[in-house]
Amino acid sequence: MNPNNVESVNEARDLQAAAQAVGQQITVLKAGNESELDAVFADVVQPRTKAILVGSDALFVALRDQLEALAARYAVPTMYPIREFVVTGGLVSYGNSVPDAYRQIGLYAGRILKGEKPADLPVQAPTKFELVINLKTAKSLGLTVPPTLLAIADEVIE
Numbered sequence: 001m002n003p004n005n006v007e008s009v010n011e012a013r014d015l016q017a018a019a020q021a022v023g024q025q026i027t028v029l030k031a032g033n034e035s036e037l038d039a040v041f042a043d044v045v046q047p048r049t050k051a052i053l054v055g056s057d058a059l060f061v062a063l064r065d066q067l068e069a070l071a072a073r074y075a076v077p078t079m080y081p082i083r084e085f086v087v088t089g090g091l092v093s094y095g096n097s098v099p100d101a102y103r104q105i106g107l108y109a110g111r112i113l114k115g116e117k118p119a120d121l122p123v124q125a126p127t128k129f130e131l132v133i134n135l136k137t138a139k140s141l142g143l144t145v146p147p148t149l150l151a152i153a154d155e156v157i158e
Contacts (some may be wrong), residue, residue, distance in 0.1 A: 001055040004032040015053070037063055041070040049076055056081035056095060064088070076102040077141055083113045083132040086157060091137045096126030 001008040018154045019026045029044055029052070045052070050099040052071065054060050060067060061082070068089050072080040078155055080086060082096040104124060131149075134157040138145050150156055 001028055001030055002032050002057040002059045005028040005057050011055055034063060037066060041074055042064050044074050045074045051077040053079045054081060055064055075141055077143060086132040086134045091134055092134045097128040097130050098127040099103060101126060
């Protein structure tokens, strides 16, 4: 998570609470810039690390190539917030659909340009989420993706 982003801090707190609710323990890794990201992988990613979940922060989207390279170098299964990571070699993503979010933004921009006041428009949460799996990456990590997971995936990259 990016410690410089309050939403990332909240996301990490919620994730820890969810993990505890199902009897799991997680470690929150913090990186607020490129060099800290390298340090997190070099210092923290050890054989005991079973997987990494990358937070949904613009910093990590900007550092996508570096994140994917580090995950591959340390051979750690990594889950990302958007499909763009998986298309270029990441293992799996689950998150809101970026094209759908842009469509909603366009609709709201149109409504505002037609005279509606932004304050009168309802706040909308994402409604479309997508699961994307890269089987080539799974194979390189020695992982077998269960057929049940493949069946519910929105996209499987082979």
